[in-house]
Every structure is written in structure tokens, then in C-alpha cells.
Amino acid sequence: MLQTIVHYSLHFLFPALVSYLFWGRERWWTSYRIMLLTMLVDLDHLFADPIFDPNRGSIGFHPLHSYPMIAVYALMCVLPYQRWGWAWWWRAIGVGLTLHMITDWQDYYLWP
DSSP: OHHHHHHHHHHHHHHHHHHHHHHHHHHHHHHHHHHHHGGGGGGGGGGSSSSOOTTOOSTTTSGGGSHHHHHHHHHHHHSOHHHHTOOTHHHHHHHHHHHHHHHHHHHHHSOO
């Protein structure tokens, strides 16, 4: 039960806190919704057989949860978007995806 509470808190509550801390009052709601939309990354679970296996971690197994993709997500968090003239929300996507991967990793590797 505690594992489930931690997992969903990290998916839903922690991004709200990160949004508020990084983007402030004026953009927290928009950045939070963007980070929630990054949970669509879990659609790659639909290509697995079986779709859900409690003895299988998603990190390193599903295509969008692979280590090369996680490196891309982490890189998205630190790229100089403002200097390039790109929209601010690219960073919110990278942060959301990175937080999602951390949540999935801890869910499988830190709980007995």
C-alpha cells in the first residue's frame, strides 16, 4: 500500500511542487499540465507482452523507457532553449519525462 501511495504521489504531487518551484506562480499550472501529459510515455507499455508484469521493471525494457531515451530526457532538462529561441515548455517536457523515469525506477528497484 505504501509503495502505491509513494508511486502515485511522485507521479502527481511531486511534479506540482517542481512546477511551482521552477516556473513560479505565473506558469506552474501550465507546466504542471505539461508534466502530467508526459505520462503518455507509458503508452509504450501497450507493445509489451504481457502488458503488465509485476516482476518486470519498465526501465530498460520498454522503448520509451530505454537508457538512451532517458539520456535524451535528461538532456532536455539542461539545453539552452532561451538562447536558441525555443519555447520554455520544452524544458517542462524534459523535466516531466525525467521525473517519470525516476518514479518508475524507484518503484521497481527500491521496494522489496
